[in-house]
Amino acid sequence: MTSRQLTLLETTWLSARSSIRIGIKDNTVVLLAGLFFAMVLISAYLGWSATATVNAIYTKALPVLQAQGKAIPANPVGETSPLSLFRNMVTYVALLGALASLVLGHQVVAADRKSGVIPILFSRPINRTGFAIGKISAILFAIAGILIAAGLVNALTMLVLPGLSLTSAVWIGLIKFYAVSGLYMVAFGLLGAICASTLSTESMALLIPVTIWLALTFIVPQITANIGPMAALNPQSANLIAPTGGFFAVTSTLLGPFSIAESYRYLASSILEITSGAGTTTTALGSLTVLAVANLALAGAFIFSFKTLDACRSDYRD
Amino acid sequence: MINMQTQITTIAGKEVRDALRTHLLSLLTGFLVIAALVSLTVSAIALHVDYLTYVESRALLISLGKSAAELAPPAFFPLKLLRGFVEHVEIIGGVLGIVLGYRAAAVERGHSTLALIMTRPLTQTAFLSGKVGGNMMLIMAGLATTFVVGAIALAAISGLGLAPSDLARIFVVFTAASFYVGIFFLLGFILALTIKKLPTALLVAFAIWLSLVLIAPQIGDTMDPDNQVAGGVFHALDIAKPQQTEILKSFKTYETIRDGIEQTSPAKHFERFSFAVLGIKDIYNGQPLAEVIRDRVTDLWWLLAIFAALVFVLFLRPLNLTRLTKEQ
Numbered sequence: 033m034t035s036r037q038l039t040l041l042e043t044t045w046l047s048a049r050s051s052i053r054i055g056i057k058d059n060t061v062v063l064l065a066g067l068f069f070a071m072v073l074i075s076a077y078l079g080w081s082a083t084a085t086v087n088a089i090y091t092k093a094l095p096v097l098q099a100q101g102k103a104i105p106a107n108p109v110g111e112t113s114p115l116s117l118f119r120n121m122v123t124y125v126a127l128l129g130a131l132a133s134l135v136l137g138h139q140v141v142a143a144d145r146k147s148g149v150i151p152i153l154f155s156r157p158i159n160r161t162g163f164a165i166g167k168i169s170a171i172l173f174a175i176a177g178i179l180i181a182a183g184l185v186n187a188l189t190m191l192v193l194p195g196l197s198l199t200s201a202v203w204i205g206l207i208k209f210y211a212v213s214g215l216y217m218v219a220f221g222l223l224g225a226i227c228a229s230t231l232s233t234e235s236m237a238l239l240i241p242v243t244i245w246l247a248l249t250f251i252v253p254q255i256t257a258n259i260g261p262m263a264a265l266n267p268q269s270a271n272l273i274a275p276t277g278g279f280f281a282v283t284s285t286l287l288g289p290f291s292i293a294e295s296y297r298y299l300a301s302s303i304l305e306i307t308s309g310a311g312t313t314t315t316a317l318g319s320l321t322v323l324a325v326a327n328l329a330l331a332g333a334f335i336f337s338f339k340t341l342d343a344c345r346s347d348y349r350d
Numbered sequence: 351m352i353n354m355q356t357q358i359t360t361i362a363g364k365e366v367r368d369a370l371r372t373h374l375l376s377l378l379t380g381f382l383v384i385a386a387l388v389s390l391t392v393s394a395i396a397l398h399v400d401y402l403t404y405v406e407s408r409a410l411l412i413s414l415g416k417s418a419a420e421l422a423p424p425a426f427f428p429l430k431l432l433r434g435f436v437e438h439v440e441i442i443g444g445v446l447g448i449v450l451g452y453r454a455a456a457v458e459r460g461h462s463t464l465a466l467i468m469t470r471p472l473t474q475t476a477f478l479s480g481k482v483g484g485n486m487m488l489i490m491a492g493l494a495t496t497f498v499v500g501a502i503a504l505a506a507i508s509g510l511g512l513a514p515s516d517l518a519r520i521f522v523v524f525t526a527a528s529f530y531v532g533i534f535f536l537l538g539f540i541l542a543l544t545i546k547k548l549p550t551a552l553l554v555a556f557a558i559w560l561s562l563v564l565i566a567p568q569i570g571d572t573m574d575p576d577n578q579v580a581g582g583v584f585h586a587l588d589i590a591k592p593q594q595t596e597i598l599k600s601f602k603t604y605e606t607i608r609d610g611i612e613q614t615s616p617a618k619h620f621e622r623f624s625f626a627v628l629g630i631k632d633i634y635n636g637q638p639l640a641e642v643i644r645d646r647v648t649d650l651w652w653l654l655a656i657f658a659a660l661v662f663v664l665f666l667r668p669l670n671l672t673r674l675t676k677e678q
Contacts, residue, residue, distance in 0.1 A: 261437040
């Protein structure tokens with residue numbers, strides 16, 4: 033009896049299915065995804081609490097302003113979109129979401145390398161491209177699952193909170209926010225997968241993408257827009273305007289296309305209406321292009337790195 | 351039989367040689383130095399841009415025949431340029447500590463040498479003391495490199511040179527940074543000596559680092575009512591400082607919870623202490639060093655208490671040698 037060679041689609045499906053199982057069974061992926069989900073809940077609470085506090089400050093400030101004979105400004109709360117309740121999600125996606133995705137991408141490749149199945153798999157007439165696409169599909173599927181659950185929690189929060197004007201634009205905005213967040217997280221999932229298939233030790237396969245993530249999140253925004261490392265964590269930093277002058281013009285032109293953290297923060301903050309985008313040179317289309325191109329380039333790099341993985345030396349050295 | 355002091359020194363020496371051989375220390379220290387230099391350079395350039403804007407605005411006012419007296423020039427305090435530098439030590443220093451702690455345990459577990467070492471006439475205390483001592487030397491060497499490069503760059507950028515009092519302030523921050531990074535070393539080391547799978551230990555340590563260094567301060571920061579509205583809520587409402595203080599008295603519980611969340615973070619204690627010592631926080635700018643330390647000593651105590659608590663956990667917990675082989 034001869035074994036039938038699997039089609040590209042069948043290989044992709046089998047690879048995706050087994051990789052999703054790996055992700056679900058892995059305690060670390062579950063831990064980080066759980067932590068991310070906990071932050072989704074905390075973010076919803078923080079959004080509500082902060083809005084209530086600003087509202088209370090406004091109420092307390094009214095008599096002070098009246099006593100001083102000043103004009104009464106509009107309540108800042110009334111001028112914000114219901115979506116801005118979830119402003120902290122921008123930070124949590126950039127931190128926990130990206131880290132959970134890195135680990136997920138790492139695990140879907142590392143599990144195969146550590147279990148020793150790579151030499152067996154690659155000795156069969158298997159389509160390596162299809163197998164790699166299956167791994168990418170698993171990363172996409174798992175991240176989509178996490179973000180759909182997060183989006184449902186946010187939707188429920190908006191429905192429960194009184195006094196919010198929930199138009200169709202708000203719901204579309206929520207979907208757009210999670211679509212953009214998905215693009216950002218998938219990029220880090222692919223980065224984790226590339227390092228897991230390329231590097232010879234597991235420790236370095238985890239450390240190198242974490243270092244790249246640190247550089248993209250905290251160092252590059254400082255070079256291109258003078259946003260300090262801790263200020264980069266505040267979603268309001270999307271409102272900061274980079275200092276004018278030759279240096280920042282050159283750095284933002286040169287590094288802008290690689291600064292996916294800034295592109296994500298700008299896009300997400302614009303969708304959640306935390307920033308008007310006034311004064312910034314970034315555009316929504318430009319930021320979206322940066323994220324899309326980064327994903328395509330990383331997906332291509334992963335397929336190449338997985339196809340060229342040496343089956344005889346597939347186990348990690350540490 | 352070799353005395354305990356020699357045993358500790360031998361193990362500490364081996365730690366230093368091992369860490370230098372794996373390039374982990376040089377990779378992360380190099381990354382920290384680059385981040386610190388980038389931060390200093392960018393801060394200096396931003397200040398220069400502010401100065402040029404001031405000069406242009408002043409010239410414009412004078413050309414229009416108006417007085418430029420009320421236009422204040424940008425203040426220049428060299429140590430204030432270290433803000434980003436301190437923040438990078440907070441973030442990347444924590445990673446450096448975790449990686450060294452993980453490596454210190456992983457190198458023995460990976461080679462299955464831990465059980466072998468413990469069959470020798472060597473106490474667990476001596477073994478752990480050597481490990482902690484060697485790695486604390488590595489941490490201090492890595493931080494010393496970063497701080498020396500930072501101080502030289504600061505003197506070169508400012509063009510003023512640093513006064514002995516400035517160097518003393520930088521040294522005090524370096525000492526606090528050593529304990530701060532030491533906390534994360536102990537965390538990584540304890541977890542890698544406890545959790546069955548080594549990569550899981552590394553990731554759990556990263557999850558704790560993320561929660562303590564980035565998320566807890568961020569929650570505290572975004573709960574600050576003045577950070578809820580672009581430009582600040584009080585600025586948007588045109589409320590003066592005395593009235594702000596009066597209004598905020600009604601939010602004492604909220605502020606206590608906010609501060610409590612920040613207090614859980616060793617990064618926030620290190621940041622508050624360092625910003626005060628370096629005069630980055632305006633109210634401490636120009637204050638004598640001894641007075642600043644006296645005022646912010648609680649933050650230093652917090653760092654020392656967390657460090658001591660982790661040392662206590664490490665030394666009192668017996669090692670489970672059958673569990674600590676190469677990952678299962």
